[in-house]
Amino acid sequence: MTAKLNIVPFVSVDHMMKLVLATGVERFLTDLAGYIEKDFRRWNVFDKTPRLASHSRDGVIELMATSDGDFYGFKYVNGHPKNMRRGLQTVTAFGMLADVGSGYPLLLTEMTILTALRTAATSALAARYLAPKGARTMAIIGNGAQSEFQAIAFKALLGIDRLRLYDIDIAASRKCAHNLAGRGFDIVICASSADAVEGAQIITTATADKQYATILTDNMVGTGVHINAVGGDCPGKTELHRDILLRSAIFVEFAPQTRIEGEIQQLAPDHPVVELSQVIDGQAEGRTSAEQVTLFDSVGFAVEDFSALRYVHDRLPGTGFSIDLDLLADPDEPRDLFGMLLRAGAKEMAQEPADP
Amino acid sequence: MTAKLNIVPFVSVDHMMKLVLATGVERFLTDLAGYIEKDFRRWNVFDKTPRLASHSRDGVIELMATSDGDFYGFKYVNGHPKNMRRGLQTVTAFGMLADVGSGYPLLLTEMTILTALRTAATSALAARYLAPKGARTMAIIGNGAQSEFQAIAFKALLGIDRLRLYDIDIAASRKCAHNLAGRGFDIVICASSADAVEGAQIITTATADKQYATILTDNMVGTGVHINAVGGDCPGKTELHRDILLRSAIFVEFAPQTRIEGEIQQLAPDHPVVELSQVIDGQAEGRTSAEQVTLFDSVGFAVEDFSALRYVHDRLPGTGFSIDLDLLADPDEPRDLFGMLLRAGAKEMAQEPADP
DSSP states (O other): OOSOTTEEEEEOHHHHHHHHHHHOHHHHHHHHHHHHHHHHHTGGGSOOOOOEEEEOSSOEEEEEEEEOSSEEEEEEEEEOGGGGGGTOOSOOEEEEEEETTTOOEEEEEEOHHHHHHHHHHHHHHHHHHHSOTTOOEEEEEOOSTTHHHHHHHHHHHHOOOEEEEEOSSHHHHHHHHHHHTTSSOEEEEOSSHHHHHTTOSEEEEOOOOSSEEEEEOGGGOOTTOEEEEOSOOBTTBEEEOHHHHHTEEEEESOHHHHHHHSGGGGSOTTOOOEEHHHHHTTSSOSOOOSSOEEEEEOOOOHHHHHHHHHHHHHHOTTTOOOEEEEOSOOOSSTTOHHHHHHHHHHHHHHHSOOOO | OOSOTTEEEEEOHHHHHHHHHHHOHHHHHHHHHHHHHHHHHTGGGSOOOOOEEEEOSSOEEEEEEEEOSSEEEEEEEEEOGGGGGGTOOSEEEEEEEEETTTOOEEEEEEOHHHHHHHHHHHHHHHHHHHSOTTOOEEEEEOOSTTHHHHHHHHHHHHOOOEEEEEOSSHHHHHHHHHHHTTSSOEEEEOSSHHHHHTTOSEEEEOOOOSSEEEEEOGGGOOTTOEEEEOSOOBTTBEEEOHHHHHTEEEEESOHHHHHHHSGGGGSOTTOOOEEHHHHHTTSSOSOOOSSOEEEEEOOOOHHHHHHHHHHHHHHOTTTOOOEEEEOSOOOSSTTOHHHHHHHHHHHHHHHSOOOO
16 A cells, blocks of 8 residues: 555556567567466456447447456447548557455556557467467458557567568558568568468458458468457457358357357357367367367457556556556545545635735 | 547546636536436436446445447446545545547546535435425435535535534544534534434435445334435445335436345335436426425436536636546557557657767
């Protein structure tokens, strides 16, 4: 318990960028994947409630919360596909970590950047258990805001150093290639999805349109491939043809949520899937053969945000990358909230110059 | 749309106090009750989801969200009854207003003080429809953080100017009386609940312990009284004897929530209750006779927080009582989140002094 009970550290976008840069993007992603892995290993301690979603014509606003009994974390996140056309982010987010014992917030932070990082870290973590051994080449279909983070996470955690990029807008692929220059990747910009997946052991799909789309068709997916499907993450939004799902071993974060939001919304509600946490803690097998097609149907789950909040909370002290926010009322006597208000008024008046 | 898309105004506790004091507590409560009344009158437009609650041994952390289709509001609030013994607030809160069209936050604000204000404003608003005509005397049982706000709201909206205070800890009653001195109240500190309700036309109960308590027994409640029950607001926490409920006309905010959290958790799930919004928009009657016992079983609902957020958002411009928070990532090109990070790094390096 600190002396200043009313103060909550706040990490702005600018401070988050500085924290990531000071840490190094690769190390940040590796450390973060470590936190996520630890939390997935103790999956059962988490309070796993569905996200609280408010849908509207143009998008959705969601609150994602979870707790391990000691800490509580939640994230505010929106998804508005049309925002991009107005020069706005499709997804913006912020979040909070709180102490379960007192209910007091411990950290408030931007999470737009942090979500991009935790999504990529989770993808790479899953691939470490699911991708074919020795994979070096990844196709990335959809080269928007998530693409570079995916590439760097897969490099840091799996050693992926060859990228095959495709986007319906070639400017996005060029932006991705440009941003990744000098990071040790061999990068090819491809003319089609079919072209991009040629020779790739891992296929990442990260497109943004809110619609049933078929980014990958069955004939494009060869044996032994690992598919990292990131973009199908809400009802009505999928990226893969159903036939691919039917011949894949499917891994998910939290089955009840993924059945509503993920690629598997196209399948029967009892279609067998394995939760990643079970693979991580050894209760279930990951990839069982070199020929198997594995699919990580990623939709993003509150536990990953929780891990990210914990990581930032642990990393922050001493860095100077936060400001103090006077977020909580802290009267000298807890029952005397009104008295605190009165005293603030008295103080105010005492500070004002008297009339001459 | 402002030029600085990444900036969200933040109202700290200190700024909220200044805003309330600059407005005047009575006027703030009256204005706020006006916003709540308007929103209750258009009750059907609101997306009314149950709160997302995370219960633990010592308390609860909740997210309360709602939307009218144009704006979205949510509040983070904890309830930890034992906090008081450690010098902490039982309840702390903060909240956010966002634009439904873009999902972008518009306002982040402390809500510990604001919740106290909206709770009192809602109570007084309900009483304006339910209390006996010409009521001047109110008993307040439980003289903690909520008590002064209740007193001032009832004065501002109903003209209540005689208070009969009771708390199991007389220091709380003295604190309340002291804080209200000079505001035109005739105040009596009473030795018991039974003493406090003598001659009162309105009885407000606002105690804090998380347990089934019986603050009021049946014989203490005379005909014609209006009961404003504020403290029974979560499962397992009630204040009134069941017999009182059975002879009262019961008014609630949102029946599905109140049946779980309010006094009426003691009653059959189909016991008739009337929603306050129906009374306000004329679909249902409020008080129907001078002899009737009316009960407002208040638990606090997300729409009230939404009204409070809207009010603060409207009041704020030009006051200077907020700071700019760099909460949202705002890359020049929405798909180029990683490029924004890279450019922040380049800028950083350019600003660092070169090695000599």
